[in-house]
Amino acid sequence: xxxxxxxxxxxxxxxxxxxxxxxxxxxxxxxxxxxxxxxxxxxxxxxxxxxxxxxxxxxxxxxxxxxxxxxxxxxxxxxxxxxxxxxxxxxxxxxxxxxxxxxxxxxxxxxxxxxxxxxxxxxxxxxxxxxxxxxxxxxxxxxxxxxxxxxxxxxxxxxxxxxxxxxxxxxxxxxxxxxxxxxxxxxxxxxxxxxxxxxxxxxxxxxxxxxxxxxxxxxxxxxxxxxxxxxxxxxxxxxxxxxxxxxxxxxxxxxxxxxxxxxxxxxxxxxxxxxxxxxxxxxxxxxxxxxxxxxxxxxxxxxxxxxxxxxxxxxxxxxxxxxxxxxxxxxxxxxxxxxxxxx
Numbered sequence: 462x463x464x465x466x467x468x469x470x471x472x473x474x475x476x477x478x479x480x481x482x483x484x485x486x487x488x489x490x491x492x493x494x495x496x497x498x499x500x501x502x503x504x505x506x507x508x509x510x511x512x513x514x515x516x517x518x519x520x521x522x523x524x525x526x527x528x529x530x531x532x533x534x535x536x537x538x539x540x541x542x543x544x545x546x547x548x549x550x551x552x553x554x555x556x557x558x559x560x561x562x563x564x565x566x567x568x569x570x571x572x573x574x575x576x577x578x579x580x581x582x583x584x585x586x587x588x589x590x591x592x593x594x595x596x597x598x599x600x601x602x603x604x605x606x607x608x609x610x611x612x613x614x615x616x617x618x619x620x621x622x623x624x625x626x627x628x629x630x631x632x633x634x635x636x637x638x639x640x641x642x643x644x645x646x647x648x649x650x651x652x653x654x655x656x657x658x659x660x661x662x663x664x665x666x667x668x669x670x671x672x673x674x675x676x677x678x679x680x681x682x683x684x685x686x687x688x689x690x691x692x693x694x695x696x697x698x699x700x701x702x703x704x705x706x707x708x709x710x711x712x713x714x715x716x717x718x719x720x721x722x723x724x725x726x727x728x729x730x731x732x733x734x735x736x737x738x739x740x741x742x743x744x745x746x747x748x749x750x751x752x753x754x755x756x757x758x759x760x761x762x763x764x765x766x767x768x769x770x771x772x773x774x775x776x777x778x779x780x781x782x783x784x785x786x787x788x789x790x791x792x793x794x795x796x797x798x799x800x801x802x803x804x
Contacts, residue, residue: 471696479693484753489681490538496676497534500662507653514747515691516650517626526655528629532587540680541584548594554601557581561614581605588628592638606648650740652772697746699757705801706759707741713798722797728780733773740769759800767791
């Protein structure tokens with residue numbers, strides 16, 4: 462697939478044409494995913510949104526749901542460098558970023574300091590079980606996630622683009638885990654929940670994985686095309702009506718905000734910040750484009766509210782005591798926060 466030109470401002474006709482190409486690309490990628498992954502269509506959609514929006518994703522699910530396989534397959538589809546870091550309690554920041562070592566220069570005989578790059582210098586990082594390492598090591602990814610660069614030994618090194626952190630964590634085994642700080646959670650564009658497969662899908666999984674047949678996927682797009690599509694997504698216009706609804710929805714998660722629903726003041730300890738509003742609109746744009754549309758609607762915002770907001774809302778002690786989840790809070794918010802009147 463040839464790269465798209467986004468150097469200049471795109472005309473509406475060009476946006477329509479290239480959005481159609483992105484939609485065709487999405488369908489090809491899902492076809493290739495189907496050779497390896499059975500079912501999990503909603504999860505794959507959220508992974509593709511993360512990819513084309515240029516963000517990071519925190520995937521949460523019990524062991525054995527193919528989280529690692531999905532991410533590995535995604536890297537193959539877009540022909541990007543992929544590295545896996547298994548997060549353990551003894552992992553150090555230098556194991557992620559890299560470290561300076563002293564070597565002898567064979568020409569002069571003098572000792573010199575050489576930087577040995579860590580696994581963060583790649584395009585896609587699988588941060589496996591990210592909550593099993595202490596906060597000091599978790600924080601080693603913060604600069605890379607936000608600024609696309611890392612600092613080691615007083616020097617700053619740029620990462621090659623595109624750069625994605627796709628992290629996984631197990632929601633059921635809490636012993637020996639270190640919850641991610643709220644600031645780091647906020648850097649994840651989405652928090653994707655992976656559930657158990659359906660009966661039919663699980664039977665197919667067993668059939669596929671207990672034979673000698675191994676599925677192979679083909680590369681669908683290259684690095685330049687991916688970056689072009691990311692720029693295309695940001696070129697898609699969004700009406701004030703939709704942007705206003707996304708902002709109203711996020712502001713309604715804040716207990717101390719004027720006009721916040723009464724149940725939020727009781728059930729939410731801390732609400733989502735402005736980064737959530739940005740993420741809602743960017744994800745809505747990407748979702749619309751992946752489905753071949755250039756018109757972004759409030760329905761797109763509602764469709765993505767849970768994966769964008771669930772990790773950015775801190776439930777209050779009262780809500781936790783009553784078993785009320787952040788997903789339940791978001792579901793109620795979607796019912797109570799109205800769209801703005803169209804001007």
